[in-house]
Amino acid sequence: MPPRHTSPEALLKTLSTNRGRSDRLTHTEHLPSRPARHSSWPEGIRPEIREAARGLGVAEPWAHQAEAMELAKAGRTVVIATGTASGKSLGYLAPVLSDLLDGTEARNGRGTTALYLAPTKALAADQRRRAAELVPPRVRVAMYDGDTPPEEREWVRQYASYVLTNPDMLHRGILPGHARWSSFLKALRYVVVDECHSYRGVFGSHVAQVLRRLRRLCARYGAQPTFLLASATTAEPGVTAERLTGLPAVAVTEDASPRGPLVFALWEPPLTEYVGEQGAPVRRTATAETGYLLTDLVESGTRTVAFVRSRRAAELVALQAQALLGKPLAGRVAAYRGGYLAEERRELERDLHSGRLLGLASTSALELGVDVSGLDAVLMAGYPGTRASLWQQAGRAGREAQGALAVLIARDDPLDTYLVHHPEALFANPVEATVLDPDNPHVLAPHLCAAAAELPITESDTELFGPSTPQLLAILERRGLLRRRGDGSWYWTRRERAADRVDLRGSGGNPVQIVEASTGRLLGTVDAAAAHTTVHTGAVHLHQGRTYLVQDLDLETSVALVEAADPPYTTAARDITSVSVLSTDTSQEWGEARLSFGSVEVVNQVVGFLRKRISTGEVLGETKLDLPPRTLRTRAVWWSVTEDQLFDAEIPFDRLPGAAHAAEHASIGLLPLFATCDRWDIGGVSVPLHPDTGLPTVFVYDGHPGGAGFAERGFRRAVQWLTATRDAIAACECERGCPSCVQSPKCGNGNDPLDKAAAVRLLDVLLAGAPVDGTPADGGLVGGGLVGGAPPEAAAEAQAEDGRHRASPE
Ligand SMILES: [Zn+2]
Numbered sequence: 001m002p003p004r005h006t007s008p009e010a011l012l013k014t015l016s017t018n019r020g021r022s023d024r025l026t027h028t029e030h031l032p033s034r035p036a037r038h039s040s041w042p043e044g045i046r047p048e049i050r051e052a053a054r055g056l057g058v059a060e061p062w063a064h065q066a067e068a069m070e071l072a073k074a075g076r077t078v079v080i081a082t083g084t085a086s087g088k089s090l091g092y093l094a095p096v097l098s099d100l101l102d103g104t105e106a107r108n109g110r111g112t113t114a115l116y117l118a119p120t121k122a123l124a125a126d127q128r129r130r131a132a133e134l135v136p137p138r139v140r141v142a143m144y145d146g147d148t149p150p151e152e153r154e155w156v157r158q159y160a161s162y163v164l165t166n167p168d169m170l171h172r173g174i175l176p177g178h179a180r181w182s183s184f185l186k187a188l189r190y191v192v193v194d195e196c197h198s199y200r201g202v203f204g205s206h207v208a209q210v211l212r213r214l215r216r217l218c219a220r221y222g223a224q225p226t227f228l229l230a231s232a233t234t235a236e237p238g239v240t241a242e243r244l245t246g247l248p249a250v251a252v253t254e255d256a257s258p259r260g261p262l263v264f265a266l267w268e269p270p271l272t273e274y275v276g277e278q279g280a281p282v283r284r285t286a287t288a289e290t291g292y293l294l295t296d297l298v299e300s301g302t303r304t305v306a307f308v309r310s311r312r313a314a315e316l317v318a319l320q321a322q323a324l325l326g327k328p329l330a331g332r333v334a335a336y337r338g339g340y341l342a343e344e345r346r347e348l349e350r351d352l353h354s355g356r357l358l359g360l361a362s363t364s365a366l367e368l369g370v371d372v373s374g375l376d377a378v379l380m381a382g383y384p385g386t387r388a389s390l391w392q393q394a395g396r397a398g399r400e401a402q403g404a405l406a407v408l409i410a411r412d413d414p415l416d417t418y419l420v421h422h423p424e425a426l427f428a429n430p431v432e433a434t435v436l437d438p439d440n441p442h443v444l445a446p447h448l449c450a451a452a453a454e455l456p457i458t459e460s461d462t463e464l465f466g467p468s469t470p471q472l473l474a475i476l477e478r479r480g481l482l483r484r485r486g487d488g489s490w491y492w493t494r495r496e497r498a499a500d501r502v503d504l505r506g507s508g509g510n511p512v513q514i515v516e517a518s519t520g521r522l523l524g525t526v527d528a529a530a531a532h533t534t535v536h537t538g539a540v541h542l543h544q545g546r547t548y549l550v551q552d553l554d555l556e557t558s559v560a561l562v563e564a565a566d567p568p569y570t571t572a573a574r575d576i577t578s579v580s581v582l583s584t585d586t587s588q589e590w591g592e593a594r595l596s597f598g599s600v601e602v603v604n605q606v607v608g609f610l611r612k613r614i615s616t617g618e619v620l621g622e623t624k625l626d627l628p629p630r631t632l633r634t635r636a637v638w639w640s641v642t643e644d645q646l647f648d649a650e651i652p653f654d655r656l657p658g659a660a661h662a663a664e665h666a667s668i669g670l671l672p673l674f675a676t677c678d679r680w681d682i683g684g685v686s687v688p689l690h691p692d693t694g695l696p697t698v699f700v701y702d703g704h705p706g707g708a709g710f711a712e713r714g715f716r717r718a719v720q721w722l723t724a725t726r727d728a729i730a731a732c733e734c735e736r737g738c739p740s741c742v743q744s745p746k747c748g749n750g751n752d753p754l755d756k757a758a759a760v761r762l763l764d765v766l767l768a769g770a771p772v773d774g775t776p777a778d779g780g781l782v783g784g785g786l787v788g789g790a791p792p793e794a795a796a797e798a799q800a801e802d803g804r805h806r807a808s809p810e
């Protein structure tokens, strides 16, 4: 790549002094370079592997890789949680391939086997390439997924020693057909769980149960595989690994790979003269601001990628920069997104690599080829949702020796606002953890059915599947799904396949199919639960970055008919929601206030939608809808304050609804900082006088039946979470509330009423009584001590009727 001579500091100075922008730069972080720390190869890694690694430029492993290798060889469950490009895969591949190589010396040529699980097919394909570079062909590496032809499948079962697949295939194919896999499972030494931070929420809880089913069958065949996990940097990776596998795990987190210096800037676009909902001021969109910054960077000859959220935004940023630059520089900027042909993408990557292209606006880091690294600058239009993705995107900037620039441009929402004003949340220790709840009976019940179909369940399996197992088994028996035989074991009684009753990635119920009306083409599906809010008649629906208008939602047939369209507005559903407390699991006094965690029932009805202009957020109109109410039993965290506290906070009763509502919105916006959810995974309700608590109460709940672990994490980190919420509201420079602080893009109530100032006082009076160490009731909640979710009876009902929902109003 051609050299660049401007330092990242100088670049940033140019950006921030141009056109009176100095107040938009909220923070600059200088991340120094980090030298590599090497270790020698641990005992037991075969010379062939070391030799091959040397051929790829690795003479000695980095210290964290060596540590992981040693733990793996010792049979410990290990999770490697280090940065992007820190060689996590060599850390687990070296011991795995080394042992597989040993296994080729067995009489049948397959004395040892290993299983690799990736969340996506593309990642599995990449893994095959890496493995092939490190071992001789006599270690047979094979993919096993939906695309594997039937004639090849038999070969894989009989001969492959390293099988690369995904959790869905394990759940639907391998486990139910375990008899045909018996020789593979007997020899199973390792299970690699790559990108394990992507197994979160309900999906993660399902995967956790699939892994327990795998462990049970392996034990039956006399194998006890070691689990090796790779994760992006998150808080508490060890806890996540234990919840996922059900085994004690060691976390390797000290990154010993080298890094070049990086200047990381936080940037907040200015307020505009436009007004949005309730007359609130609106900021310039992150997309538009990114277009300006990209223009300046390209003008100064800086090779830059701008990461944006949608295909449409990628096109917009590129067009904007091209228009501002004019000829000839306009020709050196392009958009890059999913949907381009492979050749087109490779060509763009080559052009960027060679320097012919200077600016690229791209949808997602994952879509970019491996060649696109070592850039001079990276722009990120909006916080990508997790620190893991943030660092993945920022990590594209910089080569070892030369410094680079990364800029995060805030979107108009409370989390982004908080982050650009609280850099420590990004640059100090990670705060968000990968959250899942395998004990959710809605998740566990169908897996017990699947497990029973694989191998009758006995009393001793309770330990593996968790404390709610006996109760659930009894219920499943009453419902005629399982039968207990004379030997005391439970058997699956139905003709259909039990595994087909679970979709790991869906939250249950019949997903709604999105069909293009003019062609009849199936574009994709949305969860039944999300359908009312996202694909109601008249909704603007984004699917893989493209925009569609929903012509009709038919609930009978679960079909949404759509047509590609380019309306100048987005839509936001309006709904009515009520919450009742079913049971309180645990609660804590915060002075006079009280914080609780438990099970709730949420009844939600979508009643209409608003149309908002894309460019400005301005409300264009409202339309009524006639949809039935939906009921969700889930987990929630809630807090209530007393009348005396309201008096102290000087919040008269008529301002209470606006205060509680605003605090609720902002807290939902901030929870993703502590749990890897997005605000669409959770919902909230605020009530001035709640019948169950008899007090003003704010609820935040998981938007999935039985819960997903997000509300629980909120309870455990309540002090930090609600303090951040309070600070985010207070930090916003708007006068009476705006999308950057207390307004919500998914408010079911049109963001009315909202009282920003009173919300800050309400949170102040709540937090005044909070425990100082800020870790409520930790012991009881970590490690799955809870019997999660709604009552098991309800879970089994839902399982039998498939009537599961998800709803997440705010
Ligand atoms: Zn604001």
Ligand SMILES: [Zn+2]
Binding pocket: 661, 665, 744, 746, 747, 748, 749, 750, 751, 752, 810
């Ligand atoms: Zn609301």
